[in-house]
Structures are given as C-alpha cells and as structure tokens.
Amino acid sequence: MSNKEYIQIQNINKIFGPNPESVLDLVADGIGKSELQSKHNHVLALQDINIGIKKNKIQVFMGLSGSGKSTLIRHLNQLIHPTSGNVIIDGEDITSMSDKEITNFRRNKIAMGFQKFALLPHRTVLSNTYFGLEIRGVEKKEREKEALKWIDRVGLNGFENYYPNQLSGGMQQRVGLARALTNDAPILLMDEPFSALDPLIRMDMQDMLVQLEKELNKTIIFITHDLDEALRLGDNIAILRDGKIIQEGDGQEIVLNPENSYISKFVSEVNRGRVIQCKTIMKKEINQELTNEAIVSPDMTIEEAAKIITESGLDIGSVLNNKGKLVGTISVQDIVASIVTPIKYKND
Amino acid sequence: MSLFNQIPQLSKDTLRAGKKAIDASFKDFSREYGDLIELIFEPVKWLLIKSENFLTDTSWIIILVLIASIAWLGSKSIKIVIGSVLTLLLIGYLGMWENTMKTISMTFVAAILAISIGIPIGILMARSNIALRIASPILDVMQTMPSFVYLIPVVMLLGIGKVPGLLAVIIYAIPPIIRLTNLGIRLVNNNVMEAGHAYGASYAQRLTKIQIPLALPTIMAGINQTIMLALSMVVIASMIGVQGLGQPVLQAIQNQFFTLGMMNGFAIVGIAIIFDRVTQAYGKRMQKYQETVDEQ
Numbered sequence: 001m002s003n004k005e006y007i008q009i010q011n012i013n014k015i016f017g018p019n020p021e022s023v024l025d026l027v028a029d030g031i032g033k034s035e036l037q038s039k040h041n042h043v044l045a046l047q048d049i050n051i052g053i054k055k056n057k058i059q060v061f062m063g064l065s066g067s068g069k070s071t072l073i074r075h076l077n078q079l080i081h082p083t084s085g086n087v088i089i090d091g092e093d094i095t096s097m098s099d100k101e102i103t104n105f106r107r108n109k110i111a112m113g114f115q116k117f118a119l120l121p122h123r124t125v126l127s128n129t130y131f132g133l134e135i136r137g138v139e140k141k142e143r144e145k146e147a148l149k150w151i152d153r154v155g156l157n158g159f160e161n162y163y164p165n166q167l168s169g170g171m172q173q174r175v176g177l178a179r180a181l182t183n184d185a186p187i188l189l190m191d192e193p194f195s196a197l198d199p200l201i202r203m204d205m206q207d208m209l210v211q212l213e214k215e216l217n218k219t220i221i222f223i224t225h226d227l228d229e230a231l232r233l234g235d236n237i238a239i240l241r242d243g244k245i246i247q248e249g250d251g252q253e254i255v256l257n258p259e260n261s262y263i264s265k266f267v268s269e270v271n272r273g274r275v276i277q278c279k280t281i282m283k284k285e286i287n288q289e290l291t292n293e294a295i296v297s298p299d300m301t302i303e304e305a306a307k308i309i310t311e312s313g314l315d316i317g318s319v320l321n322n323k324g325k326l327v328g329t330i331s332v333q334d335i336v337a338s339i340v341t342p343i344k345y346k347n348d
Numbered sequence: 349m350s351l352f353n354q355i356p357q358l359s360k361d362t363l364r365a366g367k368k369a370i371d372a373s374f375k376d377f378s379r380e381y382g383d384l385i386e387l388i389f390e391p392v393k394w395l396l397i398k399s400e401n402f403l404t405d406t407s408w409i410i411i412l413v414l415i416a417s418i419a420w421l422g423s424k425s426i427k428i429v430i431g432s433v434l435t436l437l438l439i440g441y442l443g444m445w446e447n448t449m450k451t452i453s454m455t456f457v458a459a460i461l462a463i464s465i466g467i468p469i470g471i472l473m474a475r476s477n478i479a480l481r482i483a484s485p486i487l488d489v490m491q492t493m494p495s496f497v498y499l500i501p502v503v504m505l506l507g508i509g510k511v512p513g514l515l516a517v518i519i520y521a522i523p524p525i526i527r528l529t530n531l532g533i534r535l536v537n538n539n540v541m542e543a544g545h546a547y548g549a550s551y552a553q554r555l556t557k558i559q560i561p562l563a564l565p566t567i568m569a570g571i572n573q574t575i576m577l578a579l580s581m582v583v584i585a586s587m588i589g590v591q592g593l594g595q596p597v598l599q600a601i602q603n604q605f606f607t608l609g610m611m612n613g614f615a616i617v618g619i620a621i622i623f624d625r626v627t628q629a630y631g632k633r634m635q636k637y638q639e640t641v642d643e644q
C-alpha cells in the first residue's frame with residue numbers, strides 16, 4: 001500500500017443485538033439508530049464508516065459519549081468484528097485473518113491504551129508495563145529495561161513495584177500508556193488515554209505523543225471527546241455522531257467550516273487563534289519592498305503571529321515562506337477579526 | 349378407589365421386577381469388571397497406603413513439626429501455628445493420635461485428587477458453555493444426593509475398604525472446587541481480558557497470566573470447601589470400612605458410648621478448624637495486591 005492510505009476503513013457497519021445480519025438491509029436502506037433500537041431491538045453502533053488513515057500521522061476520532069468511538073477503534077485490532085465491511089492495514093485485510101494471524105498482528109503491529117486502564121491488578125507497575133513484551137516472548141532482562149524506560153518517560157519512576165490500586169487514576173492511566181508504548185508497535189490505538197489526567201500532565205503527555213509520532217514513525221489513532229485535545233494532536237480529525245462520520249478534515253477546516261450546527265456548537269468554544277494559520281487569512285501581496293521586520297511563516301498560527309507583530313511594535317507582518325520569499329501580509333486587525341468572526345456552517 | 353385420591357402407580361410386581369433387573373445387571377457388571385476396576389485403582393490404593401504409613405509410622409515429633417511448618421507457610425500466623433500444635437498435642441494426649449493420622453491421610457489424598465481433577469474441569473466449564481450446561485446438572489445431583497446412596501454402587505463395584513471409601517469422598521468433595529474454579533474465571537473483569545486479547549495473548553497465556561491468577565482467591569475458597577467436605581465424608585465413610593476417627597464414632601453410636609463419641613467428635617472438629625484456618629489465611633494472603641498502602 002502507498003504511504004497515503006496506510007489504514008483503510010471500508011464500509012464498516014456494526015450492529016449489536018441478537019441477530020445483527022438480519023437487520024443489515026434495514027440499515028442499508030437508511031433506518032436511523034433510534035428506530036432500529038425501538039422497533040427492532042438492535043443497536044446501530046457504526047454506520048457506513050469510510051476513512052483512510054495516513055502513515056505516521058495522528059488520526060483523531062472525536063464525538064460525544066455513545067457516538068461509537070470505542071467501537072470503531074476496536075475494529076482496528078479486531079477486538080470487535082464488523083457486521084459488514086473491511087479494515088485494510090498495510091495492504092492486509094485484517095477482518096479476514098485467521099485467529100493465529102490476528103494474534104500475531106496484535107503482538108507485533110498494534111498496541112492499545114484503554115479508557116478504563118485495564119491494568120492487571122495482580123501485577124506491579126513494572127510487570128504490567130512489560131506485559132505485551134512478555135506475551136511476545138521477549139526475555140525478562142530485555143523487557144524490564146524497555147519497560148523502565150517508558151515508566152520513566154511517563155513520569156512514574158519510583159513506582160515500579162506498586163500495585164495498580166495503590167495508584168491514583170491518573171497514574172494508572174499513565175501505566176496503561178507506558179504499557180502501550182513499551183510494545184514499540186508501529187500503530188498505537190489510544191481510546192481516551194488522557195481522560196483521567198490532570199491538565200498539566202495531560203499537556204505533557206500530549207506533547208510526548210506528538211514527539212513520538214515525529215521521531216519514532218508511529219501511526220496513532222487517538223480518541224477523545226475534547227475538541228481542544230483533538231485540535232492539538234490531530235493531523236486529521238473525524239467527528240462521529242450516532243455512529244456516523246459527520247465531518248472529516250484537519251483542525252483548521254473543521255474550525256473554519258463546520259459542516260453543521262452540531263459541530264459549530266463544539267467549535268464555538270475553541271480558541272480559534274490557536275488553530276487558524278497565517279496562510280489562511282493573509283493578503284497575498286507580493287511586493288517585496290513591503291517586507292518589514294515583523295516576519296511570520298505561513299504555517300504559524302495567527303495567535304503566534306499576533307505576538308510577533310505586536311512585539312515589533314507594528315500593525316502588519318510579512319509572511320515569508322521557508323525560502324525567505326514574501327508570500328503575503330497579515331494585519332493585527334485581520335487576526336482579531338478572524339478570531340471573533342461568528343462561525344458560519346455549510347448545511348442545516 | 350378414584351383417580352382423585354390415588355396417584356397413578358406402577359403395579360408393585362412390575363416395580364419389583366424392574367428394580368430386580370437393574371440390580372441384577374449391575375451385579376453382573378460388577379462381577380464382570382470388578383477386578384479390572386480394582387486394577388485401575390491400584391495406584392490410588394498404593395498412594396493411600398504410603399501416605400497412611402508415613403503419617404502413622406513416623407515419630408509424632410516429626411509429624412508435629414511438619415504440620416506446624418505447613419501451617420506457618422500457609423498462614424504466616426504464629427497464632428494459627430500454636431493453635432494447631434496444641435490441638436494435636438491434646439488429641440495425642442487423649443489417645444486418638446493414630447486415628448487422627450489415618451483421617452488426615454485419607455482427607456489429604458482425597459483432597460489432592462479432587463483438586464487436581466476438579467480444577468481442570470472447572471477451567472473447561474469456564475471456557476465452554478456446552479461444558480457448563482453438561483456439568484451443572486451433574487454437579488447438582490452430586491451435591492444433593494444423600495451420600496449414603498452412592499456408597500451403594502461404589503461398594504458393589506469395589507467392596508468395602510480404603511479405595512471405595514476414597515472414591516465416595518472424592519465424589520462428595522469435588523463439586524465446590526469445580527464450581528468455584530469456573531466461577532472465579534468467569535468473574536474476571538472483561539476490561540482486563542480485553543487487554544489480554546489486545547496484546548495478542550493466546551488462550552494458554554490468558555489462562556495462566558490473567559484468569560487463573562485473578563481467580564485464585566475464589567479457587568482457594570473452593571479448595572477450602574473441598575477439604576472440609578472431604579473431612580466430613582471421611583468420617584461417614586467409616587461405614588464402608590474407612591479407618592480413622594469415624595470408626596470410634598460409629599462404635600459409639602451403636603453402643604451408646606457418649607464420652608467416646610464426644611472425644612472423637614471434638615478431634616474431628618479440631619483438625620477441621622486447623623485445615624480451615626490455614627487454607628483461609630493462605631487465600632487471604634493471595635489477595636494482598638488488593639490492599640492499598642496508607643503511606644504517601
């Protein structure tokens with residue numbers, strides 16, 4: 001498979017209930033979640049999910065509780081099998097793998113962090129952390145070394161020999177994170193992994209994840225119900241509602257062009273200055289003479305740009321590309337205007 | 349007589365003939381295969397004799413030290429150790445040492461066999477719902493059938509003595525360990541099992557690294573119950589020739605020897621309490637990870 005679509009989720013439908021196949025046709029005909037539930041006693045958890053995920057990027061799925069996020073991410077390691085549809089990872093259809101193949105795939109290619117931690121209560125932090133390596137048959141010395149590295153990285157050194165229930169929720173969540181990272185798998189599935197963390201540690205963990213993606217070439221699938229977190233982390237963001245993807249795109253697209261009122265309600269709380277980039281609102285002046293000392297780059301957020309421009313005591317900044325060529329200008333007034341502009345949305 | 353007052357009933361002759369036929373064919377069966385079955389149980393018999401000889405022939409001091417150390421290893425409680433030693437000393441002082449050793453030997457062998465057969469069956473029941481549906485009614489029968497009733501076919505097959513006694517004890521004592529192994533495994537939290545699956549653990553790995561360790565406290569409760577049931581059945585099995593503390597009790601009932609009955613009864617209670625406290629304390633110690641630390 002090309003770099004472009006490392007993971008492809010194709011036409012996934014997932015129905016929970018006594019006989020999911022029997023109502024699949026109804027779903028194809030467009031029956032809604034609530035009707036399927038009340039009249040046919042089945043839960044429509046996911047409907048017609050199609051999305052491609054690029055290699056070495058962070059893909060975020062966002063949605064409220066019950067929107068199907070956990071169900072979707074579990075399709076990527078087949079903890080949940082689709083009622084219909086396929087998941088292709090690195091060219092292989094994991095939905096049609098044998099038990100043995102899927103076990104191997106889980107051991108070597110994909111690691112997961114859980115919302116509810118799912119630590120083994122009878123094991124210490126250390127042996128919880130190297131659990132995946134132990135399953136894989138890695139030697140004790142080796143797996144301890146690897147585990148200690150990540151325990152340290154998530155800020156838990158000194159707690160190696162504690163049992164999970166001797167730790168706070170946030171600490172347990174970081175043990176879960178260390179366990180997922182110790183496995184050193186190319187794909188990381190994270191189901192609301194930071195939900196129990198304090199804001200400061202949370203930010204630190206978010207930074208770590210971004211760094212990992214860049215340095216270690218990891219493809220990260222990240223679930224959150226927090227738009228700020230989604231915008232901070234996501235190279236691409238998909239928003240789920242009632243088991244459907246209702247919008248997909250990068251942070252800027254979602255903030256600037258929310259698909260409907262549901263999304264715009266989310267977006268209205270966001271600090272747009274931290275999302276919108278200079279290139280989006282700059283005026284495309286190409287008169288080199290106008291270059292001044294307030295220099296900003298096209299990919300910079302407008303919040304950062306505003307800081308640079310006002311610190312140089314000017315009203316207008318010059319947007320230079322990475323070759324030092326002037327590609328546009330941006331005024332503090334434009335920046336303020338786009339931060340406070342009411343959001344318009346495409347549909348409904 | 350009207351149908352209203354009289355429940356429809358098989359005629360007495362038919363019933364008698366039926367019972368006779370079944371009894372006769374079972375008798376034929378035991379005559380035919382009795383020797384073979386006895387041969388199969390030869391290793392068990394050997395084990396029983398070895399264990400009993402060891403306990404009765406070894407110096408009481410060594411046995412006392414041995415039991416005290418087992419109690420210590422199991423419970424890590426000096427109170428339980430002292431209690432056990434005093435109980436055994438009193439039993440010896442009142443002249444019941446040998447019978448007590450015979451009872452302990454029989455209970456020990458029966459419990460070991462019941463546990464090593466019962467745990468795998470419990471694991472199987474937890475894995476497959478079909479196995480669960482087959483085993484549950486059988487276990488119900490085993491637990492409610494009066495113990496004297498299944499002594500009958502056992503005696504018909506194997507006569508009276510140690511081996512049929514052991515068999516009866518195992519049948520009586522095995523249900524709790526099977527049930528609680530199954531229950532303990534089934535109660536393991538789903539989230540934790542999911543983590544096992546997510547990291548690619550095989551069935552054997554999930555069993556040994558997640559399910560059994562987490563079910564261990566429940567399994568231990570099953571072991572405790574199995575040992576207690578084995579002990580009580582060893583006493584009843586004196587009716588089919590099992591030696592030990594049960595025989596003087598039986599004798600006391602037949603001859604109305606009040607004091608003899610009481611003494612041996614209390615000896616049984618004494619070792620029952622030792623077994624119970626040691627296994628329970630061991631089970632508790634295995635749950636240490638559930639305690640929280642107070643410092644920091």
Ligand SMILES: Nc1ncnc2c1ncn2[C@@H]1O[C@H](COP(=O)(O)OP(=O)(O)O)[C@@H](O)[C@H]1O
Pocket residue numbers: 016017043044045063064065066067068069070071072
């Ligand atoms: N095992 C299940 N059986 C029945 N319904 C389920 C099951 N798992 C999830 N659901 C339902 O599917 C929907 C999506 O759930 P979930 O994926 O857990 O949402 P989220 O993670 O976004 O909160 C919910 O309506 C939930 O009730």
Ligand SMILES: [Mg+2]
Pocket residue numbers: 069070071115
């Ligand atoms: Mg969820």
